[in-house]
Amino acid sequence: MIITEISIDGYEEVVHGVDKKTGMDALAHNLEAYCASGYHPMADGIALEGMSLIKKWLLIAVNEGKNLEARSAMLVAATMGSTAFQKGLGAIHSLSHPVNSVYNIHHGLSNAIFMPYVLTFNKKEIEKKIIKLSEYLELEEKSFQCFLNWILDLRKELRIPHKLSDVANIKTNEIDKLSLMALEDPSTSGNPKKLSLKDMKLMYKYSLEGKLF
Numbered sequence: 001m002i003i004t005e006i007s008i009d010g011y012e013e014v015v016h017g018v019d020k021k022t023g024m025d026a027l028a029h030n031l032e033a034y035c036a037s038g039y040h041p042m043a044d045g046i047a048l049e050g051m052s053l054i055k056k057w058l059l060i061a062v063n064e065g066k067n068l069e070a071r072s073a074m075l076v077a078a079t080m081g082s083t084a085f086q087k088g089l090g091a092i093h094s095l096s097h098p099v100n101s102v103y104n105i106h107h108g109l110s111n112a113i114f115m116p117y118v119l120t121f122n123k124k125e126i127e128k129k130i131i132k133l134s135e136y137l138e139l140e141e142k143s144f145q146c147f148l149n150w151i152l153d154l155r156k157e158l159r160i161p162h163k164l165s166d167v168a169n170i171k172t173n174e175i176d177k178l179s180l181m182a183l184e185d186p187s188t189s190g191n192p193k194k195l196s197l198k199d200m201k202l203m204y205k206y207s208l209e210g211k212l213f
């Protein structure tokens with residue numbers, strides 16, 4: 001029998017600020033896997049429970065750095081996200097990767113910023129699934145809007161900036177290059193809505209301006 005051990009030694013000293021970003025990356029992995037096009041019920045189930053763990057433990061792990069129960073739960077949720085995304089990812093990651101490499105913006109931070117823009121862009125394609133998710137997460141209402149509000153509130157509590165322009169000085173004439181990189185990203189094919197270069201440009205533009213779809 002093979003026993004896998006996940007060590008949390010040393011992890012408790014992670015600098016405040018890094019754990020909220022990596023935690024939001026874990027959320028993005030579970031969320032994008034759950035919403036990704038394609039048939040993979042096992043990945044969907046893992047992603048649902050991964051997001052439930054994140055809802056319960058992320059803020060506690062960030063606010064109480066020495067709470068090992070919260071940190072252990074986040075490690076498990078992160079592992080579940082990376083297991084679930086064998087199904088696919090989506091535009092949150094497509095938009096993030098170019099910004100991470102060209103502007104040296106933390107991957108988890110950019111994912112957290114792009115999350116509500118991509119959710120609202122994909123709304124028509126994912127609304128039914130998000131309603132099911134809001135029920136699983138026991139949010140106040142079973143609705144897309146209630147889930148979106150939870151994401152926006154979580155970002156506020158973690159002090160994640162709302163606009164991409166708050167973390168990167170991206171000029172209008174650089175959006176074309178970034179959009180092409182985003183379109184060619186391997187995550188793009190998993191997005192629930194088929195994406196064009198125009199869509200990528202629009203999502204960058206809205207994210208820079210802080211305007212949801």
Ligand SMILES: [Zn+2]
Binds near residue numbers: 025028029111
């Ligand atoms: Zn990621």
